Amino acid sequence: xxxxxxxxxxxxxxxxxxxxxxxxxxxxxxxxxxxxxxxxxxxxxxxxxxxxxxxxxxxxxxxxxxxxxxxxxxxxxxxxxxxxxxxxxxxxxxxxxxxxxxxxxxxxxxxxxxxxxxxxxxxxxxxxxxxxxxxxxxxxxxxxxxxxxxxxxxxxxxxxxxxxxxxxxxxxxxxxxxxxxxxxxxxxxxxxxxxxxxxxxxxxxxxxxxxxxxxxxxxxxxxxxxxxx
Amino acid sequence: xxxxxxxxxxxxxxxxxxxxxxxxxxxxxxxxxxxxxxxxxxxxxxxxxxxxxxxxxxxxxxxxxxxxxxxxxxxxxxxxxxxxxxxxxxxxxxxxxxxxxxxxxxxxxxxxxxxxxxxxx
Numbered sequence: 640x641x642x643x644x645x646x647x648x649x650x651x652x653x654x655x656x657x658x659x660x661x662x663x664x665x666x667x668x669x670x671x672x673x674x675x676x677x678x679x680x681x682x683x684x685x686x687x688x689x690x691x692x693x694x695x696x697x698x699x700x701x702x703x704x705x706x707x708x709x710x711x712x713x714x715x716x717x718x719x720x721x722x723x724x725x726x727x728x729x730x731x732x733x734x735x736x737x738x739x740x741x742x743x744x745x746x747x748x749x750x751x752x753x754x755x756x757x758x759x760x761x762x763x764x765x766x767x768x769x770x771x772x773x774x775x776x777x778x779x780x781x782x783x784x785x786x787x788x789x790x791x792x793x794x795x796x797x798x799x800x801x802x803x804x805x806x807x808x809x810x811x812x813x814x815x816x817x818x819x820x821x822x823x824x825x826x827x828x829x830x831x832x833x834x835x836x837x838x839x840x841x842x843x844x845x846x847x848x849x850x851x852x853x854x855x856x857x858x859x860x861x862x863x864x865x866x867x868x
Numbered sequence: 869x870x871x872x873x874x875x876x877x878x879x880x881x882x883x884x885x886x887x888x889x890x891x892x893x894x895x896x897x898x899x900x901x902x903x904x905x906x907x908x909x910x911x912x913x914x915x916x917x918x919x920x921x922x923x924x925x926x927x928x929x930x931x932x933x934x935x936x937x938x939x940x941x942x943x944x945x946x947x948x949x950x951x952x953x954x955x956x957x958x959x960x961x962x963x964x965x966x967x968x969x970x971x972x973x974x975x976x977x978x979x980x981x982x983x984x985x986x987x988x989x
Contacts, residue, residue, distance in 0.1 A: 642895065644978040645885055651877050651972045652905070735873065764870055767906030792952050793904065825953055828962050868904065868966045 655769070658736055659866075662771030666754070667862040672854040673754045675772035677794055679787070680760030682780040683804040685713045686837040688755055692720040693840070694847045701753040704742040706734040708759060722749060733764035739771065752854060762791040773857060773864045774799040781805045781812050785819035788826055795826045797867040800833070802846065807836040827867075871907060871915040878974060879919065885977050894928040896978040902969035903937045903951040937969030 835842030
């Protein structure tokens with residue numbers, strides 16, 4: 640019986656990367672800045688999106704695809720303010736491209752400036768999936784502890800922007816903004832960070848200004864935000 | 869992690885290769901996994917064993933070679949780095965461009981009983 644070893648050398652991640660890049664190019668053509676929001680469960684991703692919607696008061700056209708393992712609670716929280724589609728993963732711990740594509744189809748042909756993809760609360764698996772976003776945003780909340788960056792290095796290394804949320808609770812929790820930032824920047828030295836309280840609205844003006852300036856950058860220069868490895 | 873969805877893509881490609889080589893029995897599948905691929909080899913092995921248990925690949929072995937994480941340091945060139953705090957082991961520089969170690973590659977498939985001898989281009 641003959642036997643042969645066939646050398647192939649194919650990157651199994653190449654195909655999803657290519658599809659994500661195509662989706663991103665399409666968003667860029669349409670002038671939509673797409674942000675993939677990562678955090679632990681309960682860090683305040685949905686509350687942050689509500690705060691952004693409240694700040695813009697309809698002046699910016701935004702929509703949300705919101706991932707959850709079960710329930711459409713987050714979409715129902717957001718729907719009164721902005722178009723929101725729930726992506727229920729049925730147990731999966733992160734979003735993948737086909738779910739995002741299905742959500743986009745449900746959202747329909749909206750004329751948008753910003754699309755937020757709220758990932759499943761999890762700092763591990765979402766870091767390994769390019770969803771066609773321009774920017775990956777990591778939301779870290781003060782109640783989680785300031786030691787998270789070193790424990791979840793891939794999420795912090797592959798993110799473009801860091802939001803530290805729940806700063807209104809700083810007096811009550813053992814969280815040092817300085818140590819959290821130092822920890823995050825030991826993984827990614829130039830990571831821009833924004834301290835906010837989505838609940839009280841503190842810092843939201845600066846954060847929204849950053850989003851607007853990033854979109855202007857996209858409109859002026861095309862997609863300049865390459866995915867981080 | 870996402871071992872299962874990656875496994876689907878792996879098995880689909882292995883089956884394509886098997887058919888392109890006139891059938892036969894797959895004996896060994898060899899992969900390379902970098903530390904930043906987001907794949908734990910042990911979990912990949914158990915997901916593989918589960919997926920192939922009763923099928924055509926039941927007797928196939930999955931070999932996973934772990935490759936190092938490498939980066940380009942402006943001062944020292946290509947260096948091997950540790951996955952957590954990526955810094956040059958020579959000079960401590962942290963502004964490095966990763967150049968290898970986040971890949972998940974299918975390297976080779978060994979097939980017994982194939983009638984086709986030539987290697988693909």
